[in-house]
Amino acid sequence: xxxxxxxxxxxxxxxxxxxxxxxxxxxxxxxxxxxxxxxxxxxxxxxxxxxxxxxxxxxxxxxxxxxxxxxxxxxxxxxxxxxxxxxxxxxxxxxxxxxxxxxxxxxxxxxxxxxxxxxxxxxxxxxxxxxxxxxxxxxxxxxxxxxxxxxxxxxxxxxxxxxxxxxxxxxxxxxxxxxxxxxxxxxxxxxxxxxxxxxxxxxxxxxxxxxxxxxxxxxxxxxxxxxxxxxxxxxxxxxx
Amino acid sequence: xxxxxxxxxxxxxxxxxxxxxxxxxxxxxxxxxxxxxxxxxxxxxxxxxxxxxxxxxxxxxxxxxxxxxxxxxxxxxxxxxxxxxxxxxxxxxxxxxxxxxxxxxxxxxxxxxxxx
Amino acid sequence: xxxxxxxxxxxxxxxxxxxxxxxxxxxxxxxxxxxxxxxxxxxxxxxxxxxxxxxxxxxxxxxxxxxxxxxxxxxxxxxxxxxxxxxxxxxxxxxxxxxxxxxxxxxxx
Numbered sequence: 001x002x003x004x005x006x007x008x009x010x011x012x013x014x015x016x017x018x019x020x021x022x023x024x025x026x027x028x029x030x031x032x033x034x035x036x037x038x039x040x041x042x043x044x045x046x047x048x049x050x051x052x053x054x055x056x057x058x059x060x061x062x063x064x065x066x067x068x069x070x071x072x073x074x075x076x077x078x079x080x081x082x083x084x085x086x087x088x089x090x091x092x093x094x095x096x097x098x099x100x101x102x103x104x105x106x107x108x109x110x111x112x113x114x115x116x117x118x119x120x121x122x123x124x125x126x127x128x129x130x131x132x133x134x135x136x137x138x139x140x141x142x143x144x145x146x147x148x149x150x151x152x153x154x155x156x157x158x159x160x161x162x163x164x165x166x167x168x169x170x171x172x173x174x175x176x177x178x179x180x181x182x183x184x185x186x187x188x189x190x191x192x193x194x195x196x197x198x199x200x201x202x203x204x205x206x207x208x209x210x211x212x213x214x215x216x217x218x219x220x221x222x223x224x225x226x227x228x229x230x231x232x233x234x235x236x237x238x239x240x
Numbered sequence: 241x242x243x244x245x246x247x248x249x250x251x252x253x254x255x256x257x258x259x260x261x262x263x264x265x266x267x268x269x270x271x272x273x274x275x276x277x278x279x280x281x282x283x284x285x286x287x288x289x290x291x292x293x294x295x296x297x298x299x300x301x302x303x304x305x306x307x308x309x310x311x312x313x314x315x316x317x318x319x320x321x322x323x324x325x326x327x328x329x330x331x332x333x334x335x336x337x338x339x340x341x342x343x344x345x346x347x348x349x350x351x352x353x354x355x356x
Numbered sequence: 357x358x359x360x361x362x363x364x365x366x367x368x369x370x371x372x373x374x375x376x377x378x379x380x381x382x383x384x385x386x387x388x389x390x391x392x393x394x395x396x397x398x399x400x401x402x403x404x405x406x407x408x409x410x411x412x413x414x415x416x417x418x419x420x421x422x423x424x425x426x427x428x429x430x431x432x433x434x435x436x437x438x439x440x441x442x443x444x445x446x447x448x449x450x451x452x453x454x455x456x457x458x459x460x461x462x463x464x465x
Contacts, residue, residue, distance in 0.1 A: 065247065066247030066248075067247045067248060155248050157249075157254075158431070161431035161432065162430065162431055194358060194359035195358050195359075196357070196358055198357075198358065198359070200357040200358060200359060200361070200362035201357045201427075203257045203261075203321075204253070204257065204320070204321055204324050204325070205251070205253060205254045205257050206251065206253045206254070206333075207248040207251065207254060210248065210251060211248065217329065219324065220329045223324055223325045223326075223329075226325050226362070227325070227326065229359045230359060230362070230363055232359075233359045233360065233363065234363070238359065240358035240359050240360040240361070261428060264421070264424050264425075264428075265425070265428060267421070268421045268424065268425055268447070268451075271417065271421065271451060271455075272450065272451065272454055275414075275451070275454045275455050275457075275458045276454065276458075278396075278458045278461070278462060279454070279457055279458040279461050280393075281393050281396060281397055281461050281462055281465075282461045282465050283465075285392075285393025285394065285396070285397060286393070288393040288396075289392055289393045289394075292391050292392060292393065304387070308380070308383060311376065311379075311380065312380065315372075315373065315376045315377075318369050318373075319373065321369075322366065322369060322370060322373075325366070347380070350384075351383065351384060351387060354384065354387055355387040
């Protein structure tokens with residue numbers, strides 16, 4: 001397959017710049033293939049992240065022609081109109097170098113949203129019977145497949161505008177636990193998502209939902225958290 | 241931040257949220273003026289009468305049409321948020337958002353047709 | 357934004373849905389040439405209904421606008437949270453009392 005791509009890659013840190021490379025096109029080429037080609041054949045100093053290459057780990061997320069996406073699952077043919085690609089690191093995260101960002105705040109907010117399971121039983125207790133068609137379990141299952149790729153966080157303008165906003169991924173995880181009958185941490189969890197950086201800052205832009213590669217719906221999860229926190233607040237169970 | 245003009249901002253729902261915000265800001269600025277002008281009705285409203293005659297001009301009527309648009313679009317944008325947050329998730333939100341903007345424009349247009 | 361401000365903002369929004377619809381109808385009814393202060397006052401003066409309606413509208417709009425502007429300033433301006441809180445509160449108070457005076461003028465004066 002003939003042809004060449006003109007690829008602009010972000011180089012450097014926060015004060016870096018785009019540099020352009022010429023990369024030969026080939027059949028079924030992905031954006032990750034393009035970045036890998038540059039690093040292997042044109043400039044070995046290029047820094048980027050990937051792991052599985054097959055769309056199950058979320059490590060290769062970058063901004064491609066203005067949208068955050070998994071580069072291993074983005075076919076060049078689908079996005080490179082007139083043979084041009086612009087690839088940058090994920091937004092809303094500090095750039096370490098080139099295409100790699102510091103994901104630390106993303107994971108810290110996961111903890112701040114109480115996104116960790118709080119057990120209520122010991123191994124001596126009988127197993128909790130939860131049917132898969134239980135309504136709360138369905139809600140949790142619809143939101144559970146997050147692999148922390150950061151695409152939603154990078155796409156979210158409320159994250160961009162509010163430094164303390166916990167973000168779509170952390171809040172979606174909190175929602176799955178709020179719907180988990182086995183979890184005992186909901187008093188603290190609802191409190192955690194009802195404060196300044198909590199779910200109420202979401203404006204339902206829905207960039208998260210549009211771009212999530214796992215087809216999750218953080219906007220809906222956050223709407224659910226809004227309802228639950230309002231109920232808890234009106235009952236006096238949490239305070240702002 | 242590296243990339244200017246992130247592409248997701250061309251989504252109808254993102255634009256709906258922006259229009260809702262901008263219209264709210266403009267209404268918040270307009271409201272004190274509006275309340276002040278109505279307050280001129282004090283003492284049988286001679287000052288208000290002078291103002292009302294001024295508003296009969298076509299250019300002012302156009303501005304009023306704009307205000308009707310702002311109020312309607314802000315109401316509809318607010319309904320979008322209230323529905324998402326309190327009712328079951330629905331598909332077709334982008335189409336509804338576009339329709340809402342069109343409805344607001346039509347209402348403002350009807351206002352202008354009657355007023356001019 | 358927190359759960360308390362959210363409740364107030366969404367509750368005032370929900371209350372204002374019918375109020376705004378009525379107001380748009382009023383705007384249409386009133387939007388004819390040659391409207392005078394006497395026309396307005398003849399309808400509003402001494403009316404408990406208009407006082408209640410516009411009183412409620414002013415109160416809810418003041419709260420809703422104050423919280424809304426607060427959110428916008430926190431997200432779009434570099435102003436500190438403390439100063440934004442003060443400004444938004446003052447804006448809400450300004451709208452409330454200007455509106456209360458206007459309702460008074462139209463109904464009682």
